[in-house]
Amino acid sequence: MAKKFDQEAKDRVVRLVEDRILAEGLSLQRACQVVAPKLGVSWHTARQWTQAARREGRVVERLPEDLEVENARLRREVQELRDTNELLKAASAFSRRGTRPPTSEMITFIDEYRDRFSVEFICTTLNTHRVGGFITSRGYRQSKARGLSTRSVRDAGLVEHIRDVHGRNYGVYGVRKMWHALRRGGIQIGREQTARLMRLAGVSGKGKGRSPITTRKARREDTRPDLVQREFRAPCPNRLWVADITYVRTRAGFVYAAFVTDVFSRKIVGWALSDSMRTEALPLQALNQAIVSAKETVGVIHHSDHGSQYVSIVYNERLLDAGISASTGTVGDSYDNALAENVNGSYKNELIHTRTWRDVLEVEIATFEWVTWWNQARLHQALDYRPPVEVENEYWHNASTSEKMKIRANA
Structure with a gap:
């Protein structure tokens, strides 16, 4: 199957390669080897695109964050306040109890943070700010002289x-x-x-975050059937994909993210970002990444909501061209695309809501790293606390040659 990459997809690869070079000091070749496989591109192709972008002057150097100028006195005051807040946050487990913690736990806590804060600062701050009190610096030194138990160590x-x-x-x-x-x-x-x-x-x-509503009602009639009926299960990879769109608020405006997820392994097989939701290119780019990275797409079911992007002619022509069957649920019923919305909720809760964002490029780089973690390291309860890549690799390793041929024959 021929791989199709539009200019926007190529530019995204170039941006992420250049970011790895800037952030980690990698060579061009090494950065391409790190980034390209995760986007369904060979590293040789990624290098060619990056070299071409450099020759054409399309690589724009990233500007550093604006830095506030503070005088020395203000720096000391702010740092002291930050240290206090950081220490109180680290000791929040003690504060929730409302009573004096066991001596062994207080000593272990001080040992963990004494390289960051002085013993005197830790003991004085926690004795002042928490109910129930805390060990004094003198009490800490006396306890250390007596020694800790094996369990405490x-x-x-x-x-x-x-x-x-x-x-x-x-x-x-x-x-x-x-x-x-x-x-x-x-x-x-x-x-x-x-x-x-x-x-x-x-x-x-x-906890799980709630996914915002990003569905724009389609102007044309949606004739796609519901081939899933809320049964989000698949016997093997590349049998059922779910797709959805969510948004991110940045200082430069809204950024929209599209994800395609394989139901069998919960692996995100395609994703894309854009600063405009009013375009068919956003979900199409995520779909193209999923298609080019799949071993086989004939017979795959693609399930989404009734958003205009998924009802569009160009999107469904791409599905048809790849042998993929389009599916959708009931209008306005989030349970009919629950798995895709769960991915969106995790994305917002685990990454987006943890900080403020400057622009689409900053979100794109962080999303690339989050998707890599989601696929390769994150433990999923639905997968018996294993990461998606491990589950998928285990399937292909255990499946016999005849089973693999049967899967492709039935596709």
């Missing part, structure tokens, strides 16, 4: 590891996913112990 190491795992996974893991992540890493630990250490570490999970 192990807990201290696990607390640091839990913070690291939590941070590397966008700060979204709650007790269940953290427990599975630790066990996958070879750590023998119970669920209740995980919960206790997460409280000590001052970290917690995030």
